[in-house]
Amino acid sequence: MKKFPNRWGEYLFIYPAVIFMLLLIGYPLIYNIILSFQDVDLSSLASGDKHFVGFDNYKALAQEDGFGISVWNTIVYTLGSVIFQVVIGFLLAMFFSMKFRLASFLRGVVMISWLIPLTITALLYKFMMGSGEGIFNQMLMSIGFIDDPIQWLSNPDIALWSVIIANIWVGIPFNMLLLSTGLSNLPEDVYESASLDGANWFQKLTRITIPLLRPVLLVVLMLGFIYTFKVFDLVFVMTGGGPINSTEVLSTIAYRLSFNEFEFSIGAAAANILFFILLIVSVIYLIMINKDEEA
Amino acid sequence: MKKISSFLFVVFSILLVLSACSGGTSITDDQQASNGDSAEASKDVTIWFHYTGNQQDQFLNLIDEYNDSQDTYQVEGEYVPFADVKKQLSVGVAGGTLPDMALMDVVDNAAFAEQGVLADITSKVEEWGQIDNFYEGPVESATYDGKYYGLPVGSNALGLFYNEDLLKEAGIEEPPTTWDELKADAKVLTNGDTKGFAISAVKSEEGAFQFYPFLRSAGADYDSLDSDGAVEAMTLVTDMIEEGSMGSDVVNATQDDLARQFAAGKLAMMVNGPWNIERLKEESPDMNFSISQIPKDEQFASVLGGENLTIIKDGNVDGAFDFLTWFLEPDRHETFTYETGVFPARKDVLENSDHWTEDPYLSGFVPIMDGAVPRGPSPQWPEISESIQIAVQESLTGSKSPEEALNKAAESVSETISEQ
Numbered sequence: 001m002k003k004f005p006n007r008w009g010e011y012l013f014i015y016p017a018v019i020f021m022l023l024l025i026g027y028p029l030i031y032n033i034i035l036s037f038q039d040v041d042l043s044s045l046a047s048g049d050k051h052f053v054g055f056d057n058y059k060a061l062a063q064e065d066g067f068g069i070s071v072w073n074t075i076v077y078t079l080g081s082v083i084f085q086v087v088i089g090f091l092l093a094m095f096f097s098m099k100f101r102l103a104s105f106l107r108g109v110v111m112i113s114w115l116i117p118l119t120i121t122a123l124l125y126k127f128m129m130g131s132g133e134g135i136f137n138q139m140l141m142s143i144g145f146i147d148d149p150i151q152w153l154s155n156p157d158i159a160l161w162s163v164i165i166a167n168i169w170v171g172i173p174f175n176m177l178l179l180s181t182g183l184s185n186l187p188e189d190v191y192e193s194a195s196l197d198g199a200n201w202f203q204k205l206t207r208i209t210i211p212l213l214r215p216v217l218l219v220v221l222m223l224g225f226i227y228t229f230k231v232f233d234l235v236f237v238m239t240g241g242g243p244i245n246s247t248e249v250l251s252t253i254a255y256r257l258s259f260n261e262f263e264f265s266i267g268a269a270a271a272n273i274l275f276f277i278l279l280i281v282s283v284i285y286l287i288m289i290n291k292d293e294e295a
Numbered sequence: 296m297k298k299i300s301s302f303l304f305v306v307f308s309i310l311l312v313l314s315a316c317s318g319g320t321s322i323t324d325d326q327q328a329s330n331g332d333s334a335e336a337s338k339d340v341t342i343w344f345h346y347t348g349n350q351q352d353q354f355l356n357l358i359d360e361y362n363d364s365q366d367t368y369q370v371e372g373e374y375v376p377f378a379d380v381k382k383q384l385s386v387g388v389a390g391g392t393l394p395d396m397a398l399m400d401v402v403d404n405a406a407f408a409e410q411g412v413l414a415d416i417t418s419k420v421e422e423w424g425q426i427d428n429f430y431e432g433p434v435e436s437a438t439y440d441g442k443y444y445g446l447p448v449g450s451n452a453l454g455l456f457y458n459e460d461l462l463k464e465a466g467i468e469e470p471p472t473t474w475d476e477l478k479a480d481a482k483v484l485t486n487g488d489t490k491g492f493a494i495s496a497v498k499s500e501e502g503a504f505q506f507y508p509f510l511r512s513a514g515a516d517y518d519s520l521d522s523d524g525a526v527e528a529m530t531l532v533t534d535m536i537e538e539g540s541m542g543s544d545v546v547n548a549t550q551d552d553l554a555r556q557f558a559a560g561k562l563a564m565m566v567n568g569p570w571n572i573e574r575l576k577e578e579s580p581d582m583n584f585s586i587s588q589i590p591k592d593e594q595f596a597s598v599l600g601g602e603n604l605t606i607i608k609d610g611n612v613d614g615a616f617d618f619l620t621w622f623l624e625p626d627r628h629e630t631f632t633y634e635t636g637v638f639p640a641r642k643d644v645l646e647n648s649d650h651w652t653e654d655p656y657l658s659g660f661v662p663i664m665d666g667a668v669p670r671g672p673s674p675q676w677p678e679i680s681e682s683i684q685i686a687v688q689e690s691l692t693g694s695k696s697p698e699e700a701l702n703k704a705a706e707s708v709s710e711t712i713s714e715q
Contacts, residue, residue, distance in 0.1 A: 041410060042385060042388050042407070042410030042411070042412055043409075043410045043411040043412075045385070045388045045389050046388050046410075046411060046412060046608075047411070065685070065707065126547065130544055131542060131543055131544050132488055132490070132542055132544065132561075133488060133561065151543050151544075153544070153546075153547045154543045154544050154545075154546045154547055154692065155543075155692065156688075156692050156694055238547075239498070239547060240497060240498040240499050240547075241498055242497065242498030242546060242547070242684075242688050243498065243546045243547070243688045243691075243692045243694075244498075244685055244688045244689050244692065244694060245685070256681075258385070259381050259382040259385055260381065260677045260681075261677045261678055261681075262385065262406065262410060262677075264385070
């Protein structure tokens with residue numbers, strides 16, 4: 001009990017951070033949730049006459065042309081991107097951890113793709129994936145891999161995967177960097193004793209490296225998921241959600257509803273669904289981390 | 296560890312609730328405050344505009360000139376990027392931080408009027424008495440429900456740009472004037488990497504903008520998308536993709552993308568607007584190009600673009616209107632529009648000046664402007680436009696036949712209109 005007053009003093013130190021988070025994260029979040037249960041367009045925004053309509057906005061959203069596919073696209077986009085980013089990032093991290101000459105220099109060079117502003121990456125890929133003059137098709141055709149040009153961004157069945165390819169390229173360096181750090185922190189003695197016990201390369205990878213990297217892998221997967229799930233710029237610039245609705249994702253549909261059609265409440269509902277899915281994923285992650293700490 | 300986090304959680308949730316409540320009231324406070332301010336300081340007029348480059352310089356110069364010319368009002372221009380105009384205005388409505396005037400795309404004027412953001416300036420316009428000197432189409436775009444909610448300050452339309460060198464090489468003397476000629480010529484002009492023709496069919500307003508002339512030429516409109524005319528228009532562009540004379544990439548190509556390909560000689564003909572003329576001259580000074588009417592089905596048709604200056608409802612309406620009429624005086628309007636490569640919204644300006652008729656490129660647009668119509672105008676235009684964009688993309692990518700795509704669009708447009 002004697003400690004109690006002191007504790008209050010300690011708590012004071014976290015208040016700047018708490019207030020900061022409340023203002024910049026808490027407020028918009030709550031505002032958005034309230035907004036999604038009201039009927040708000042530009043005129044009610046101006047007059048302040050916002051009345052509650054229950055789940056009407058969510059119902060309207062469900063009927064919105066392109067909403068269903070946008071949820072599906074967001075999930076495919078996220079899983080497709082994250083899986084390839086992590087696998088390729090991991091392989092590159094292993095490669096650069098071999099400590100050959102120029103390894104750290106080359107690792108730095110790979111980082112460049114992560115440093116380019118996303119809008120520019122999107123424009124570059126849009127050029128490169130052009131069906132006639134695009135370098136992707138030119139290369140694939142010159143090596144005889146394909147006979148006819150691929151309609152990277154104009155075929156509704158392919159467009160989403162084309163955007164995913166661009167996003168994988170963007171995300172590899174970040175994954176590689178985190179995994180490299182994780183790899184360099186692994187204890188060497190475990191590998192030495194494994195070698196003495198006659199473990200081969202593959203056994204070392206699956207029995208030592210991956211289990212020991214589990215916390216780092218979880219972080220990488222988690223960050224990758226969150227970062228990818230709320231994609232906006234890349235899709236908006238490369239395809240604008242088209243052709244048809246084939247690359248529409250939750251964030252682009254929320255943007256379009258809010259700022260193109262002034263359906264702020266329905267847009268907020270779309271944004272909340274995005275938030276809600278991320279919240280679930282975050283909670284799962286926290287539970288997994290807690291289990292790790294307890295174990 | 297557990298205790299701290301549960302304590303934090305409680306504090307957090309209490310503060311969240313508090314901040315949410317106070318947030319709600321603070322917004323209305325802000326609004327009252329800003330309304331009060333504008334009533335007191337009726338001298339200031341703020342304008343949000345998206346002009347860039349030369350247009351921006353000229354516009355800001357004119358604002359300075361206006362401020363020097365009188366003492367009653369003080370105008371200030373604030374640049375807002377074109378892509379952010381609608382977003383910023385929405386945020387301005389929510390936060391009570393609107394300007395007194397806003398420059399906007401002609402197609403958004405009706406929607407903002409319907410949503411009660413703009414001032415009804417009908418009585419002022421009638422008192423001013425000069426509206427009859429303006430072109431009908433642009434003025435129509437600034438009206439909603441028979442009332443004026445802005446005035447057009449610059450117009451443009453879409454025309455057919457053609458590369459004279461490529462046409463000559465292919466043995467084509469005159470640019471196509473009918474759809475059949477367009478199809479035939481585009482086929483002849485297509486050669487390897489070089490495509491004969493292109494429109495922008497991207498999933499944005501540009502896509503609907505570019506399809507509109509074809510729709511109107513066949514006698515159809517946004518509320519008759521399932522008519523035979525509309526189907527013919529859609530079949531035309533779809534056929535040209537199938538025949539290879541238009542690249543399938545057009546579903547991702549913006550009007551700027553088309554201009555880039557045209558400047559690089561990869562495109563023999565395209566639909567585009569006068570704002571790209573300067574750029575083409577700059578990027579390909581050696582290329583000979585010209586502008587003519589978009590080939591027709593029943594009649595020549597084009598679609599109007601451009602900007603309207605609108606006045607915000609709770610702003611300094613008197614000051615704003617004073618600046619607006621000053622800005623639109625014939626001489627000033629002539630200089631501003633000509634030097635920035637667009638068309639005047641005033642008939643008397645175009646008729647009494649040889650700037651446009653003498654210019655080798657702009658003169659191509661003179662007959663086009665005559666038959667150019669605004670999109671809509673409808674406050675639901677953004678939704679209608681999206682239905683058109685999707686129909687165009689469905690048909691051009693072969694996902695649906697022209698009829699199927701248009702029937703679906705017609706259905707969703709009639710739904711949108713009846714919702715009103």
